[in-house]
Amino acid sequence: MDNIKPRVKVPKSASAGEVITIKTLINHPMESGLRKGKDGNLIPRQIINKFTCEFNGKPVFSCELEPAISANPYIEFSAKVNEAGTFKFSWLDDDGSVYETENKIAIK
Amino acid sequence: MNLTRRQMLCASVGAAAAGVFGFSLSASATPEATAESIKNFAGGKEPAMGSDLTLTTPEIAENGNTVPIEVSVASPMTDDDYVESVVIFAEGNPNPDVAVFHFTPMSGAAEAKTRMRLAKTQNVVAVAKTSKGQVFMDKKEVKVTIGGCGG
Numbered sequence: 001m002d003n004i005k006p007r008v009k010v011p012k013s014a015s016a017g018e019v020i021t022i023k024t025l026i027n028h029p030m031e032s033g034l035r036k037g038k039d040g041n042l043i044p045r046q047i048i049n050k051f052t053c054e055f056n057g058k059p060v061f062s063c064e065l066e067p068a069i070s071a072n073p074y075i076e077f078s079a080k081v082n083e084a085g086t087f088k089f090s091w092l093d094d095d096g097s098v099y100e101t102e103n104k105i106a107i108k
Numbered sequence: 109m110n111l112t113r114r115q116m117l118c119a120s121v122g123a124a125a126a127g128v129f130g131f132s133l134s135a136s137a138t139p140e141a142t143a144e145s146i147k148n149f150a151g152g153k154e155p156a157m158g159s160d161l162t163l164t165t166p167e168i169a170e171n172g173n174t175v176p177i178e179v180s181v182a183s184p185m186t187d188d189d190y191v192e193s194v195v196i197f198a199e200g201n202p203n204p205d206v207a208v209f210h211f212t213p214m215s216g217a218a219e220a221k222t223r224m225r226l227a228k229t230q231n232v233v234a235v236a237k238t239s240k241g242q243v244f245m246d247k248k249e250v251k252v253t254i255g256g257c258g259g
Contacts, residue, residue: 019216019217020216032225034202055214058212058214059210059212059214060212060214060215061209061210061211061212061215061220062209062210063207063208063209063210063220063222064207064208064210065207066203066205066206066207067203067225068198068201068203068205068206068207068224068225068226069206069207069222069223069224069225070173070174070175070222070223070224070225071173071174073222073223074221074222074223075220075221075222076220076221076222077209077215077219077220077221078215078216078217078219079214079215079216080185080213080214080215080216080217
């Protein structure tokens with residue numbers, strides 16, 4: 001898979017107890033396995049099937065994705081920040097690849 | 109499947125759409141299959157239609173390949189009362205499953221947005237389950253001009 005790069009938008013800092021919004025996007029074809037190529041054969045399925053977000057090692061949010069999710073999956077959710085720390089995001093691909101990224105957040 | 113776009117639109121309006129549409133997997137993509145999945149998810153409970161769960165979709169989606177959707181559940185999101193998961197179904201897709209969101213008290217709010225594919229005009233259903241065992245449901249019809257899923 002060429003150049004799959006996750007992008008995440010997390011505020012740099014937040015007040016303790018604040019609920020922040022996190023926006024994520026990863027470029028990925030999300031090939032459903034139902035589409036036919038030019039040669040008339042089905043294009044094999046290639047889907048990011050799971051996304052997780054952890055904060056300081058504790059689960060915040062996760063989701064299971066099906067082929068019905070658009071290409072370049074965009075996921076937006078919220079998180080409650082009680083302390084400074086690191087968000088860790090991972091995307092699981094059908095082929096076993098895991099794409100990861102991390103973002104730090106400080107307390108105002 | 110050599111239907112023109114106009115024919116496809118007509119076909120999708122009719123009740124016999126699933127048969128005419130000709131997806132090889134269309135047998136599994138019925139409102140009945142969705143109802144069955146909802147039953148499994150809810151553990152036999154009857155979901156409450158109401159204001160606690162809000163599913164936001166556009167009324168008309170010009171492009172079925174990227175339809176924005178948003179779910180939001182009213183919940184205190186405390187350690188003993190929070191929304192565990194929200195599942196989304198598209199009744200008219202070849203495979204009705206779309207996504208399952210799992211929340212924790214650390215989510216702060218039971219809200220999520222994503223973008224989905226819709227094969228044709230259909231109902232989108234969201235069902236939420238809380239840690240106390242409550243089940244909520246919301247349903248919206250989305251009119252699709254150009255279907256996604258590469259059909």
